[in-house]
Amino acid sequence: MEPLGVKPQVVDVWSLPTWAVSEPGTPPLLPPQPTPNHAMPPFRISKSLNNKICLWNGDITCLNVEAIVHSTNESLNERSATSERLLYKAGSGLKYELAHNIKSCKTGEVCITDGYNLPARYVIHTVGPRYNIKYQTAAESALHYCYRRTLECAREKKIRTIAFCPINSVRRGFPPDQGGHIALRTVRRFLERFSQHMERIVFVVNSIDVSIYEILLPLYFPRTMQDEDCGCYLLPNDLGDELGEPLIPDRQIRIIDNPQHKYEDLEDSADLAAQFQSSVSIGDHAFSQMEEDIDKQRLLGGQPAYATADPETASMTSDLQHKQSYGWKNGSSKEDSFYAQDPNPAESDSARYERLLRRAKTEDLSEVSGIGCLYQCGVDKFGRPVIIFIGKWFKFNEINLEKAILYLIYLLDPLVRGDYVIVYFHTITTTENHPSLAWIREVYEVLEYKYKKNLKAFYIVHPTLWTKIMTWWFTTFMAPQIKHKVHSVPGVEYLYDIIDQDQLEIPAYITEHDMTVNGIRYYKPGSASS
Structure with missing residues (x-):
């Protein structure tokens, strides 16, 4: 948030260099004696498509573009730095519309609002999935639909410039590299079919995601023959259907050979991963029943939730806390x-x-x-x-x-x-x-x-x-x-x-x-x- 009296900087989308004119970086290092996943490059050089793509490390709320994408939760009130900055800059009008008119949005779906005080004319809100490795295909498909329906919404509204933040949220445990593959593949497939409806698509990334996109962009939007060749080796076998939707039958149905093995510890891990803001899954153990914000409870003088866990877990966690507080240096x-x-x-x-x-x-x-x-x-x-x-x-x-x-x-x-x-x-x-x-x-x-x-x-x-x-x-x-x-x-x-x-x-x-x-x-x- 800007200090009082300081006008926020606005960046015009047309001032950003396109992928076509960006300087090619060092090509990815291939494994020794690599085996190609594809006999022919899945994605060919297209200067016209590359001229529609921008990669920008910046604040999406400062971008003067027709629409920006807001990754949020189903209640449209996600407490993240990006969401809070967006709602603050947009003003009370956007908060009121989300709370009283739209109210909720399902995972994989989108809803659109005016941009209010933002430089962008519209904000397209979408809910990314929580990641659970057992249901990997479902999570990947839901993320694909976030990007796909956002683009379809922009096409229906005749929006020709749009900026995407990474919808795959680390808070929900989604691996950033897999999310990057899905984002770029879906956008590439969309442009192959409807390029005449879109003039600029900006991928707005932070310092964490920029290196991932710098590696993946040449594979989906190659600028040189060497990029095309690297795509044969580094792109996954599964590139989805003609719209980019993942299709992996091996992951949709798994036959468990060991009848004694159960997956209960994985089935309920999604909510926990979101609460811990990590991909660590703990499952049904009482430790997983901790409330969302332990730090907030401690600051307010309340007891941490592990106090209600089973004795073994409470003892383990208490020992960890004691070491963390007193034992590191002494x-x-x-x-x-x-x-x-x-x-x-x-x-x-x-x-x-x-x-x-x-x-x-x-x-x-x-x-x-x-x-x-x-x-x-x-x-x-x-x-x-x-x-x-x-x-x-x-x-x-x-x-x-x-x-x-x-x-x-x-x-x-x-x-x-x-x-x-x-x-x-x-x-x-x-x-x-x-x-x-x-x-x-x-x-x-x-x-x-x-x-x-x-x-x-x-x-x-x-x-x-x-x-x-x-x-x-x-x-x-x-x-x-x-x-x-x-x-x-x-x-x-x-x-x-x-x-x-x-x-x-x-x-x-x-x-x-x-x-x-x-x-x-x-x-x-x-x-x-x-």
């Missing part, structure tokens, strides 16, 4: 000894990291590297290095933690200079494998900014209740800037949308366990098996 446990012996506690974080990096390059770390719990196994479908961490092989109470942090820096320092992803397998871990939150926090703080900035996704495979509580607590109170990057997945199969099978090297016990608990028919993208 403990004398084994994991703190490495940092307590720091010869110069007053040195800067950068200087401390450089000192540790020098040590990592000179000291013998074979006792840690030989464990094999941390390694790079290949690249994902965007050419980003994939780092694997095997929780079962990390003996927290036995391992030399000083050597462990040095080996972590030694291995990751050359890899994190660009984008990278981490896959953590929590398969069949025990309490001896569980690091303390204090040690995790110290590791997080000692790592340089590039580690957090360039981390694009952190996948936790086979999470347990302990993992979910720890993940939620850490990303909520200590590392909220990476919260949207952390995703829990119930099985190895779900990684194949982002990592090819031949790029994923994991111990045999993990796949054996996965087949036992999930009854997975190891689905590979593009296969016709059910």
Whole structure:
């Protein structure tokens, strides 16, 4: 919100450079000896379509365009920074219309209002889906309909310039890269059929989403022959129907081979993910009955909702809170000894990291590297290095933690200079494998900014209740800037949308366990098996 007396800056849509004239960036890195997903480029170069597309990192409420898209909830009163800024700038007229005339909007549907005091003439409101990996197809289809119906609404109203914010909300656990694929594919299919009805489509992104769109835009709107070729390898097998709607029969019906396995812990995870503003799913456990805003309760003097949970969970959470409040710096446990012996506690974080990096390059770390719990196994479908961490092989109470942090820096320092992803397998871990939150926090703080900035996704495979509580607590109170990057997945199969099978090297016990608990028919993208 602007200070009183300061006129907000208005950006004219026609002043934005189109995708056709934007300078082509470095093409995505393909995996070694890649196998194409498509024999021919799915999307060809079209300068006329590229001239209708803009990518802009800015404030959508400042854009002078015929219509802007507002991603909200079903009650049209979402409490997010973008929604609150939009409603504030539009004025009381928009709030009144939403509250008294429209009242609600279903997921995947749209409604349109005047822009009131906004530079935009119209605001098209739409409700993005909550993401649940078990019902992935339903979530993707709902998101497709958000974009599709928004474009159809604009066509009916003869709107020729429109600005989209990312409708896939991290608050509802939707992976940003999958949301980007759906957004660009739907817009591309629409323009192929109705390009004469649209003159400008602006994708308004923030600093988090801009890198995703910079990678995906050349695949759906190629500007060079090299972009077309990359599309053969990096675009998913499923590109939907002629309108871009996802069609994946393998995900619509899953046959569970193990009759003892149940999905109750996943079926109710959508609401919880939204409440925690993360993709961590906790399910039916009493801990999941927490109310939406714990911080607000604490500030108002109320008891946190976990006080009403079952005794085991309440005890776990209470211990975590006690450590978070009192134990980070004053403990004398084994994991703190490495940092307590720091010869110069007053040195800067950068200087401390450089000192540790020098040590990592000179000291013998074979006792840690030989464990094999941390390694790079290949690249994902965007050419980003994939780092694997095997929780079962990390003996927290036995391992030399000083050597462990040095080996972590030694291995990751050359890899994190660009984008990278981490896959953590929590398969069949025990309490001896569980690091303390204090040690995790110290590791997080000692790592340089590039580690957090360039981390694009952190996948936790086979999470347990302990993992979910720890993940939620850490990303909520200590590392909220990476919260949207952390995703829990119930099985190895779900990684194949982002990592090819031949790029994923994991111990045999993990796949054996996965087949036992999930009854997975190891689905590979593009296969016709059910």
